[in-house]
Amino acid sequence: MSAVPVALGVAPTHARTGGEGSSLAGLAAEARRKAALREQSRARRNARVDGRERRRRSISELSEIARRGQAELGGSGIGAADEASAEEVIAWAVEQFGDSLAVASSMTDSVLSYLVSRQLPWVDVLFGDTGYHFAETLGTRDAVAHSIDVTVVDVRPRLSVAEQDEAYGADLFARDPESCCRMRKVEPMREILGGYEAWATGLRRADSGTRAKAPLVTFDHNNNLVKINPIAAWDDDRLVGYALRHGLTVNPLLNDGYPSIGCEPCTRRVSAGEDSRAGRWSGVDKTECGLHI
Incomplete structure (x- = not known):
């Protein structure tokens, strides 16, 4: 031998x-x-949501923290060379919020979850489990939960798909996608975010024109907490390269014509030359689920 x-x-x-x-x-x-x-980690999360562990700072306090954070990390302007790195943004967020920071993930990839977990192990990763996801997305969620030091939290709507069909008719997503997104994704996420002071998202300026001016730190007036976009400046090549170098889980649909992945009934493959989010709610005057606007 x-x-x-x-x-x-x-x-x-x-x-x-x-x-x-x-x-x-x-x-x-x-x-x-x-x-x-x-x-x-789950016990800390439950204590936080129940309000037993610490007082959640007021909206005015959190808004001021967000203002100072963008001033400190944003350099000379959005997209400027002196903007803070993703690691620096996360370090600031961990120092400011600790366990009151959550990560939101659509399970397109695991880059942001991994980046945050390196500085805040077992951070809560919030996944909007709408009941309509691709099997590949659910598989990615399970792989992330077992391969990275994070706590994946499935955020589910009050109604199951069957209950929603009974109350509003079958395939609400085809007739009224705004209401479907609101009930199955936006409202459940907003409810759970009430237990945190800040959330980190994978929103990137390269995603679409509506996200081209995304700051590193802002106050999220829709959800009343600080919103942090550590990888806002990353383009697709940088994201994919980082995932490859670190052996991170990515959704296999990314290699099957789906650069942006949402619920299965409302997501199609994207053709060459199309915007990366062109496959979301195709044929409908809708480009966002409502979480980021």
């Missing part, structure tokens, strides 16, 4: 643990440790 290469100062697993059985025991212990950390 060929010799096993050993990094300087690190013995092979079997040499460190005394055999295969010990190695398996070590893996089991690590799995238990991570499970315990997840439970601690």
